[in-house]
Amino acid sequence: PTRARHSLRAEELSMIFGGVRAVSGLSFDAQPGRVTSLIGPNGAGKSTVLNMLSGFYTPTLGRCVLQDRALQGQGAWRAARSGVARSYQTSQLFGSLSVLDNVALALPRGRLGALLGRRAVSSPAARERALSLLRWCGYQGDTGIKAAGLAHVDRRLVEIARALATDPEVLLLDEPAAGLSREDKLQLGALLRRIADAGIGVLLVEHDMALVMDVSDHIVVLDAGQLLARGTPAEIQQNADVRRAYLGE
Ligand code: ADP
Ligand code: MG
Numbered sequence: 001p002t003r004a005r006h007s008l009r010a011e012e013l014s015m016i017f018g019g020v021r022a023v024s025g026l027s028f029d030a031q032p033g034r035v036t037s038l039i040g041p042n043g044a045g046k047s048t049v050l051n052m053l054s055g056f057y058t059p060t061l062g063r064c065v066l067q068d069r070a071l072q073g074q075g076a077w078r079a080a081r082s083g084v085a086r087s088y089q090t091s092q093l094f095g096s097l098s099v100l101d102n103v104a105l106a107l108p109r110g111r112l113g114a115l116l117g118r119r120a121v122s123s124p125a126a127r128e129r130a131l132s133l134l135r136w137c138g139y140q141g142d143t144g145i146k147a148a149g150l151a152h153v154d155r156r157l158v159e160i161a162r163a164l165a166t167d168p169e170v171l172l173l174d175e176p177a178a179g180l181s182r183e184d185k186l187q188l189g190a191l192l193r194r195i196a197d198a199g200i201g202v203l204l205v206e207h208d209m210a211l212v213m214d215v216s217d218h219i220v221v222l223d224a225g226q227l228l229a230r231g232t233p234a235e236i237q238q239n240a241d242v243r244r245a246y247l248g249e
Contacts, residue, residue, distance in 0.1 A: 003083065003167055003169065004169075005032035005033070005083075005169040005170075005199050005200065005201065006032060006066055006067035006083075006169055007029040007030060007031045007032065007066075007201065008029060008030045008053060008064065008065070008066050008084060008169070008170040008201060008203065009027075009028075009029040009064070009065040009066070010026055010027055010028050010029065010049065010052070010053060010062070010064055011027055011062050011063050011064070011065055012025050012026070012027055012061065012062035012063075013025070013026045013027070013049065013052055013059050013061070013062040013063075013064070014026070014059060014060050014061035014062055015045070015048050015052060015057060015059055015060050015225075016060045021225055022045045022048045022225050023045040023048050023049055023052070023059075023222075023225040023226075024225045024226045025061075025062070025226070025227075026045075026049065026062075026222070026225070026226065026227055027062075027227070028220045028227070028230065030170055030201045030202070030203040031201055031218075032169065032170075032199055032200065032201045033196055033197070033199050033200070033201070034196055034201060034202070034217040034218060035192055035193065035196045035202040035204060035215050035216050035217050035218075036201070036202065036203050036204070036216065036217065036218045036219075036220065037203075037204045037205070037206060037212045037215075037216040037218070037219045037220070038050075038203065038204070038205045038219075038220050038222060039205075039206070039207075039209075039212055039219060039220070039221055039222070039246070040221055040222035040223055040228070040246065041223065041245075041246060043224075044222040044223055044224060044225065045222050045224075045225040046174075046205045046222060047174055047205065048225075049205075049222070050086070050172050050174050050203070050205055052064055053071070053084065053172060053203070054084055054086045054172055055071055055084070066082060066083060066084065066169060066170070067169075069082065071084065081166075083167075083168050083169035083170060084168060084169070084170050084172065085163040085164070085166045085168035085170070085171050085172070086163060086171070086172040086173070086174075087156075087159045087160055087163050087171070087172070087173045087174070087176060088159070088174060092159070093147040093148075093150075093155065093158060093159060093162070094147060095146060095147050095148030096146055096147075096148065097146065097147060098143065098144050098145065098146060098147070099134065099139070099141070099142070099143045099144070099145060099146075099147055099150065099154075099158050100122075100127055100130050100131060100134070100143040100144065101122055101130075102147050102158060102162055103130035103133055103134055103158065103161045103162045103165050104122030104123075104126040104127050104129070104130035104165075105122055105126075106162045106163075106165035106166055107122075107126045107129055107130065107165045107166075108166070108167065129165075130143075130161070130165065131143060133161045133164055133165055134157070134158065134161045136161075136194075137157045137158075137160050137161040137164070137191055138157055138187055138190075138191055139154055139157040139158055139161060141154055152179055152180065152184075153180055153181075153184040153187070153188075156176055156180070156184075156188060157191070160173075160176070160191065160195075164195070164200075168200060169200065169201060170200065170201040170202075170203060171195060171200055171201070171202050171203070172203045172205075173192075173202070173203070173204050173205065173206075174205045175205055175206055175207060176188060176192075176204070176206065177189075177206055177207075177208045177211050178207070185208060185210075185211050188211070189211050189214050189215045192204065192215050193215055196217070204216070212233070213233040213236075213237065214233075216232075216233050217232070218230065218231070218232065219231060219232070219233060219236045221236060221239075221242050221246060223245050223246065228241055228242060228245060228246070229241055229242050
C-alpha cells in the first residue's frame with residue numbers, strides 16, 4: 001500500500017429511477033483508516049449508493065468526491081483507477097483462472113502490462129505480491145486451483161485480495177457476510193479491521209448487525225433513501241429513531 005489516502009465523500013446524492021426517488025440528498029463520508037457502515041432496511045437505497053460511489057450509476061443530483069476530484073459519471077473502471085475498489089454481492093472472479101492469477105492480474109502492471117492487456121500472463125513479481133496479499137487476507141488454501149472451485153468464505157477472501165491489489169484508497173463492500181457461518185463472519189470482521197488499520201477507508205453495507213456493531217467506527221443509517229441517523233455503534237444502538245424505524249421497536 002503506497003498511495004496517500006483521502007475521504008470518499010457523498011455530497012447531496014440523489015438517485016431517481018423512473019420517478020421513484022431511491023436516494024434523496026444524502027451526504028456522508030468514508031474516511032481513511034476507518035470502517036464506515038451503511039445500514040438500513042431492504043430497499044433503503046444502500047446498493048444504489050454504492051453504485052453511485054463506485055461509478056456504476058451517475059447520480060441524478062449531487063456528486064461523489066475523492067480528494068477534491070468528482071467521480072461522477074466516470075464509470076466503474078475509472079473509479080477503480082482513481083482509488084475506489086469494490087467487492088460485489090455476486091462473485092466477479094474469473095472462474096477458469098487460478099486464485100493467484102485472479103489477484104495477480106488485478107495488480108497495476110505498468111505500461112507493458114497495459115499494452116499486453118488482460119491476456120497477459122502475470123509476472124513472477126506480480127505472482128509473489130499476489131501470494132502475499134492472499135495470505136494477508138487470510139486465504140490459507142491452494143493458490144493454484146481455479147477460482148470456480150472455491151468454498152464460499154475463500155471466495156470472499158480472494159475477492160477482497162483482488163480488490164486490494166488495485167491499491168485502493170477506499171474499499172466498498174456490499175453484504176460481504178451474506179451466507180457465511182458465524183465463525184467465518186468473525187474472520188471477515190477481523191480482516192475488515194485490518195484493512196482499515198492499514199489506512200484504507202472501508203465502506204461496508206451489511207445486514208448482520210452483530211458484525212456491523214463489532215467492526216464499525218461510524219454508522220450511517222438510511223431509511224427510504226434518506227439519512228435517518230449517523231453516529232458511533234453505541235450512539236446508533238441507543239438512537240430512538242433507529243430503534244423505532246429499523247430495529248422494529
Ligand atoms: P437496498 O440495497 O438498500 O436494499 P436498493 O438500492 O437496491 O436498496 O434499492 C433502493 C430502491 O431503488 C428500491 O425501491 C429499488 O426497487 C429501487 N431500484 C434500485 N435499483 C434500481 C434500478 N436499476 N431501476 C429501478 N429501480 C431501482
Ligand atoms: Mg442491496
